Amino acid sequence: MPDINQLSVLEGSENSSTNGMQKRLAAIRSSQDRCSLLFESLNGVIGELEDNYKLSSDKGSSDECSSDKSSNNGSSRKNKSLSPILLKKSSDNEFSAYDDRYPMTDPFDSSLVVIGPSGTSIGRHFYNTIQWSSSSAATRQLLVNIFPGEVLATHTLTGKPSPAFLGRERPSKDQLDPAKTTDIVYIVTNKCGVSAREVRATITTKCADSAKKYRKKRMTF
Amino acid sequence: MPDINQLSVLEGSENSSTNGMQKRLAAIRSSQDRCSLLFESLNGVIGELEDNYKLSSDKGSSDECSSDKSSNNGSSRKNKSLSPILLKKSSDNEFSAYDDRYPMTDPFDSSLVVIGPSGTSIGRHFYNTIQWSSSSAATRQLLVNIFPGEVLATHTLTGKPSPAFLGRERPSKDQLDPAKTTDIVYIVTNKCGVSAREVRATITTKCADSAKKYRKKRMTF
């Protein structure tokens, strides 16, 4: 969560800040992390309950067709009451840096949704299919939508070689466009209430898995 | 949320902290208060969803309800059905099968505290010094208290070799006593509200760091 990291600025501005203060900040940070986890947990519960509810209330409709959701009468009330609260939660969860403008509709193309301050945009339809109830699923969905599979296979989060493979270097990989990855981290941390660390780990793993996939393809030649 | 309450301790011991810092801390505190409110709100949503769900699906739902659910009578149903879901979710986050008995005083030695179902015990005085506000700090404190430094340096969580170093094997390491590591995971997940994954990652890292330390010592010979 970006806001917490910003707290480190404090240390710079105050030369008098003590070790004790560091500890306090660490304590705050970790309790906020726990908050995030709890949010995720609650989100999961809500998603589950909602799924059950939908399942039994209107059996025919598939889950995530959201486009015509707003046109529902009566029964849509429950859906409606759910979303705003969840959104409110997300924004409040980001104690500071959260910018209410994102996600926002692309001002030049209403079929696009801008997901973060760096301006990364994705299709609205795809956006509506993202499973925010799982931060790793959401992260991976965003990755495969934003980057071609081969880019994922040939790039990494940082572009740096593994320190564990020094002197045994693998073909070096470029860095995924940082503007896009930071926007992914931005939207997932905000929508799912998880730490940036977690999202970044998922990106790292997804790249590794993609590379593995392409490596296998090569083997078959 | 116990963690947030613990933060109030911060106020007790401020000596050098500046006015600006106070304000920032106040801001954090208030946002955490908001957090608490949101939890209540989310809980309300869950209740509402569940009521709706109950209302519309009183016909043998198939989901993951436990075996004894069918034996419930009408009135107890709502309370009972919500809890399992929350518990289930919780266990995903490793608040898991929380057993109120732990931590407990060692029945044979009141100076010891048993931290988990496997019976790992630690000194009461040490127990009282654990920083539960940081899951990684708490995990590391427990590790160094329970295992000698050299054991940490020569063991790993699983005892398995790194798959990334096949054909280039490092001297193999034994597995840390699983009874003890599971108890560490148990107590930290419960006290800090973090996932088992996170605690296990910290254990892995601590072992790696310890091994590094001892490796350096060797280098100096």
Add this chain to the structure above:
DNA sequence: GTTCCAATTGGAA
């Protein structure tokens, strides 16, 4: 077919 796990590393924080 995809996601997740954890051991290892050097250096950054």
Add this chain to the structure above:
DNA sequence: GTTCCAATTGGAA
């Protein structure tokens, strides 16, 4: 001096 980061791997889940 210690903790944290992320790339890489094979296989488990």
